[in-house]
Amino acid sequence: MKNYLKKLNFTGILLLAIVLNVSCNKEESPEIIETGETETFEVAQLQASDESELISEEILNIGEDVYAVDEIQATSKGSYISDYLPDCVTITTVVTSSSKEKIIDFGEGCELPNGNFLSGIIKLSYLKDMEMATNTLSFSLENFIFNGVYVAGSATVERMRSNENGNPQSEAVANFTGEWPDGDTASFSGNRTREWIEGFGSGFWGDNVFLISGKGIYTGKYDNVFVKETISPLRRELSCRFLVSGILEITRNDTTVGLDFGDGSCDSKGILTYPNGESEEIFLRRFKN
Template sequence: MKKNKFMAAIAIATLTLFFISCNDNESVSDNLETSSASEIVALEASVEEVESVADAYSLYAISALEFESNVTGKSDSEKTVPGKRCKDRSGFFPECTEFEEEIVGETVTITVSFPDDCVDRNGDVISGTITVVKSISDTDKTRTVTFSDFTINGHVINGTKTHEYTTENGDGNPQMSGSVDISVETEEGTITKVGTRVVVITSGGDTDIHIDDEKTITGSYTFTDAEGNTKAVEITTALVKPAACKYIAQGVKTYTKNGEVSTLDYGDGTCDNLATLTDADGAVTEIELKRKRRKH
């Protein structure tokens, strides 16, 4: 009889431990899911910082480069201009940048390339190639920008952005708007962004130099991380990149997944590398914006 009672006690204790273990596992799983969601947003926010640098290179490659048109040894329908004949009116590109322009028929191809460890004026380490293809026609505003292993602080960008560029939008500001389909290699793996994006120079667009240019960014896209986790992202309040700040300093993004909505607020315009995430349950987390890929 004592033996039976003893065995029953062991069984109850085992079941109790089992249920406690199950409950603990559920709790850990919930925490992991919350942590994972926060990490995905932090990753996306850091990729946004990297992409804003890529936007600047695209914008000035489209708007601020001038090439000498008369090149000996080439016909009018096919000219290749070496980098030394290129003028960067913006002063944005580092001295290590190499430029080339090719004109075939009505198509102009501008190639902007960077040797390894080319450091720009903001301290970003740049390498790889950007290619801009446009029509010679003044009425065709479409520009196709292709990134080929274009690397910013260790983040490798590949893919295309197709823009319509105008020197004056309805407010009189330079604007670059269109579609985005890129991949970015990060420390967590390769992510993708597919959607739309509009970049406007809201201040400083009336001068050639880049140092007084304040930019705003709007758009929406699908963000997919290396593990296949996907979020719909919309910039619900325009992101603001001040001329004197390395980081996006203002604006709000909304993330939607499975009907749950969270927001990322970049702040009141103060120049720092912080943003505030509010998840679907109302929990608030401070997110650190990163522009450099961690070294393993």
């Protein structure tokens, strides 16, 4: 799943828990995954939680991309421009004696290179001393809509310029809520760690690759609660709107399933493995490819 939790109630994971009551019509009975026990999983709720993860991750990615431009320009003493955000995005900078605030405005609607469509504002603030080994990034949202989902909430990221591998790394704690076009709502929160393993400083968005791990909670329709924890790091290649590989362990009450995002192909498919050992391919989010 090449071209990447109710953490819009996200405890930071990054992985971030997620929300979405995707593709099913309200009049239709939801598709149920029988686990062989008393507990069941709704595919639509899993799809919604996966989309919540996408929302959380994209918000954080946008903010970190804007921050990286500032950091590289300051520490490299030269010009640097990232091409991830298109011309329809307006960025306004407010500087105080010790901090900077970036107002990232998508206006009435703006499509990112990976196909996600956003409107509204992400506010990002941090200390303006870019020589520090770590910096704290604070996120908030204003009238923000992501692919038709109204999103509210905030996040905090501890951004490390260089980890033991020499790569930028961030530790995020996020809490978001979402309202889908059909009126369904959810919250997602969590903690996530994200290492920027490829493409940092190139200026070309399509070669950026991240490894993500963490734990999050998604609370969706009918107060269904899913706890998600990374078993194998999730790989996000920015040129794809989906996660392309990695494994999550998802628990609802006393039932736990595994969700494998694949072998690196950019698609919306995942493999669910149930407690009885059986597996099934499902589509994630509202997409069929």
